[in-house]
Amino acid sequence: MMNQRYTNEELVTRLWDKEIVKDLMARRCYYKQNDWRQRELDELWVRKPENQADMSLSNNRGYFVGPDDIKAYYVDGIAEKRQSQLELVKKTNPAAEYGNSVMNAHTYHTIMVELSGDGLWARYLAYDHGHQTDPQEDGTAKGYWTSGHILADLIKEDGVWKILHIKQNHDLTIPAAPVPGAGGGGFGGPPPEAEGEGAPGGPPEGGEGPGGPGGPPPMPDMGPDPYEDEYGTPTVALPYVVKWAWNDLPKQMPNTYEPHESYDPTISYGPAGHPDQLRSWR
Amino acid sequence: MANKLTFEQRLHNALGSQQCEQIKSTHSYLHGMMYSAEEWDGIWNRSKDATWAHSFGRMVGFDQIWYDSVCQVDPGAYRQWLAAMEKDPNVARKDPRSMGKNACHALSSGVVEVAEDGKSCRSTYLTPGPFVMGGENAFVSGGRILNERYGSDFVYNNGRWEYFHEQVCPDGFMDYNNGNWAHERYEQCKKGRYTQPGYHNPPPVTDPGPLHVDYDTVQLVQKTLPWPEPYETLNDENSFSPGRNDPNKF
Numbered sequence: 001m002m003n004q005r006y007t008n009e010e011l012v013t014r015l016w017d018k019e020i021v022k023d024l025m026a027r028r029c030y031y032k033q034n035d036w037r038q039r040e041l042d043e044l045w046v047r048k049p050e051n052q053a054d055m056s057l058s059n060n061r062g063y064f065v066g067p068d069d070i071k072a073y074y075v076d077g078i079a080e081k082r083q084s085q086l087e088l089v090k091k092t093n094p095a096a097e098y099g100n101s102v103m104n105a106h107t108y109h110t111i112m113v114e115l116s117g118d119g120l121w122a123r124y125l126a127y128d129h130g131h132q133t134d135p136q137e138d139g140t141a142k143g144y145w146t147s148g149h150i151l152a153d154l155i156k157e158d159g160v161w162k163i164l165h166i167k168q169n170h171d172l173t174i175p176a177a178p179v180p181g182a183g184g185g186g187f188g189g190p191p192p193e194a195e196g197e198g199a200p201g202g203p204p205e206g207g208e209g210p211g212g213p214g215g216p217p218p219m220p221d222m223g224p225d226p227y228e229d230e231y232g233t234p235t236v237a238l239p240y241v242v243k244w245a246w247n248d249l250p251k252q253m254p255n256t257y258e259p260h261e262s263y264d265p266t267i268s269y270g271p272a273g274h275p276d277q278l279r280s281w282r
Numbered sequence: 283m284a285n286k287l288t289f290e291q292r293l294h295n296a297l298g299s300q301q302c303e304q305i306k307s308t309h310s311y312l313h314g315m316m317y318s319a320e321e322w323d324g325i326w327n328r329s330k331d332a333t334w335a336h337s338f339g340r341m342v343g344f345d346q347i348w349y350d351s352v353c354q355v356d357p358g359a360y361r362q363w364l365a366a367m368e369k370d371p372n373v374a375r376k377d378p379r380s381m382g383k384n385a386c387h388a389l390s391s392g393v394v395e396v397a398e399d400g401k402s403c404r405s406t407y408l409t410p411g412p413f414v415m416g417g418e419n420a421f422v423s424g425g426r427i428l429n430e431r432y433g434s435d436f437v438y439n440n441g442r443w444e445y446f447h448e449q450v451c452p453d454g455f456m457d458y459n460n461g462n463w464a465h466e467r468y469e470q471c472k473k474g475r476y477t478q479p480g481y482h483n484p485p486p487v488t489d490p491g492p493l494h495v496d497y498d499t500v501q502l503v504q505k506t507l508p509w510p511e512p513y514e515t516l517n518d519e520n521s522f523s524p525g526r527n528d529p530n531k532f
Contacts, residue, residue, distance in 0.1 A: 008293055015297055109410075110389040112307045125311065127388050129412040145458055147386070147412055147425055171386075172425045174458050246315050247381040256308045256325060257442060 010119075018113045020161050021122045021154050025108055028163070033105050035082070037075040041067065046155065046162040056270045058167045060225075060242060062234030063271040073232045081230065085135050092139030101141050106130035108150060114254030117261040122161070123254040123269070124152040128168070131176075132227070143176035144226065151252055151269040167269040169240045169248075173225050236271040251275040287398065295396040301443045302394060302403040302436045309445065310387050315380035316359045318352040327437055327444040331526035335449040337494040338480055339487030342526065350485040387430070388412055395510040397520070403436040403443065404510035404520065413455075429453040429497075433507035433522040437529040447523040451494040451506045468499045476500065 006014065024044060031040035046055050056063045057070045064070045082098060089096040108126035115122050128150045133143045148170040155164050225242075240248065252267075252275055265272040287295070305325050312321035326332060328344040334351065341347045356379070363378035373381070391408040411427040435447035456463035467477070479492030494506045510520065518524040 008290060011293055011297065015293075015300060018300060110307045110310045110387075112304055112311070125307075127310075127386060127412075129388060129410070145412065145425065149386075174425045176458070244376050245381045247377045249311065249315055250317060250320075250377060250380050253308075253311055256304055 005117075014115055014119060017119060017122065017161070018115055021113050021115075021124060022111055024154065024161055024163070025111075025124055025126065025150075025152060029106055029108055035078070035099060035102075035104065037078060038071070041070065041075065044163050046157055046164050048157055051155065051157065051162070051164060054164065054265075054270060056165045056235075058165075058234070058240070058269075058271075059231045060168075060170050060228075060240045061231040062237040062239055063167075063274075064232070065235040065271065069235045073234075077230070077232055088137055089135045089139075091137060101133070101135035103131065103133035103143075105132070106146070112254045112256070114256075114259045116259050116263065120156050121260075121263040122154040123260075124150075124154060125252075125254050126150050128170075132173075145172075145174040145176060146170065146227075147172040147174070149246075149249070153263075153268050153270065155263065165268055165270040167240075170225070170227070171242060171245075173227055175226075238271055238274040238276075248275040291400055294400050298396045298400065298403050298436075298438060298443055299394045302396075302405060302434075303392060305436060305443060305445055306389060306392070306405060306407065306432075306434060309448075310389055314386050316355070316385075317379060318355050322348055322352060325445050327439060327446045327529045328532075329529050330531045331446070331523070331528045333447050333523040333526055335447075335489070335491075335493055335523070336481075336484075337450075337452055337492055337496070338484035339491035339493060340449075340489035340523065341485070342488035342523075346486065346488060350487075354485055386413055387428070389432075393509040395512055397516060398512075398514040401438050402446070402516035402520075403438075404513070404516075404522070405432075405434045405436075406507055406509040407432045407434075425458060427454075427456050427458060429455075431507050435516065435522050437516065439529045444529065446529055447521065447526070449493070449507060449522045451504070452496055453494075453504075454497040464497075464499065467497065471499050 028040060028044055031037070031044065046052055052067050054065075055067065055070065056065045057074055058064070064073045082102065085102055086096060086098050086100065089101045093100070106128050107130055108128055110127045112125040113122055126149065128146070128148045130146045131143060132146055133141050135141050148168060150169070151165075151167040152163060153165040154161050156162070252269070252273075260267070267273050308325055309321055312318075312324070322344070326344065326347070330343040332344045332347060334341045334347045341350050359379045363373060363376075363381070366381075367373040388409050388411070389407045390410050392405055393407075394403065394405040396403045409428065409430045409432070411429050413426050413428040430453060431451045433447075433449040433451075434445065436443050437446045438444075454463065470476075477496050477498035479495045481491075484491070494504060495501065507522070513520040516527045518527065521527050
């Protein structure tokens, strides 16, 4: 039954490496929730200069490459935002402290991990569902549900798994309050009229099979994402375009059965691996 | 029970548990991209005992699953893509399926058991509900909450793990921030309108449902999918599709 390529000891290592990768990425959720952003970069990401030159963190606008650009966006940029949020909160609560009224919780789940044949590179994919809360000037707060998927490359540095690339594809920010005028039964509109043949040609809820009791109702246009202002100016402006939904994901999913043999930047989750749609016919 | 196994057998089962988790996740993303053909072609067992069940009933045999889930579903994706192209010619260079309805079935709370004989694996999962999908009006992503539970059987066949049985149990599909879905059900119940089992237009199935019913305020707890307990081998007592446990029945 056992794999012919690896010894039992190597198989145990491969088994455990995948669990360490899952654990490492799960830890990132807690670092992020605690706003331990610099600490995250110091403790979870690659540390060797030759690897740091390639490290990247992306959002929907593009890739921040290298420790300096990542820090400017991910650490300093958010710290600046938190400071302005604190000043907002202090208007109604002078005793407020840094971080009051802010919540930033993301959870990673539905995980895939592809461990390369040589055991030195892991490709990671997970859904990222969470919620964020921003304080408002009147002392209240505004809450959002967030939804997206996250892709990551991890490599071994001196036998320890470290994050090399993270690609945060943000799909949706849903206000936790009705959206004025957003009809159609998506969110904020009236309940769906769910009796019918379903969306034209579409599967029922969840896409399971044809037919179904009405299928998904039309979704209202939510307008600009409220977190777009935070995206900053990336080092490499290669976007993830929400408009095209998961158009890029088929080219990026980790493999289920046959892993790649060794690290390949052209299929990585760094800028060199960006799935340019035009590449297929160039 | 596991203490009886050799180190190699335990290692095989541990690798199997991890691989079946991966297959389950693979299904989630392929389904979300509407890559139905790739899902059933890539990770599923193709025997007559492969089954796929939903509240409306159970599809039996790979051919019926393929017809219902690929042949009947793909045209909808392409129609949506064509409709979107009418609004924006850039759609012509986009993937007709994965830019469409992205049904994000998040998975959590997995219970996974590999049989003592190492030839099958069983799991139950819950979905916490966040659900993303593109609207049929195109270019607009939306999110709702879909509460479901999943029971899955996998088999170790010809040197690899394959998806063998799936049973999907939807408990409710509701808005994030519109109204109070439970109270709405209560108001409907007061009018005598209880949640009805079944689907309006279900696909062809061999075993008709209902196998599960969406939430209602007067409903008792449905124990449709008992989680797997440690077990020796895939059989009628340890299967989400009793009577159909031969992965090589062609």
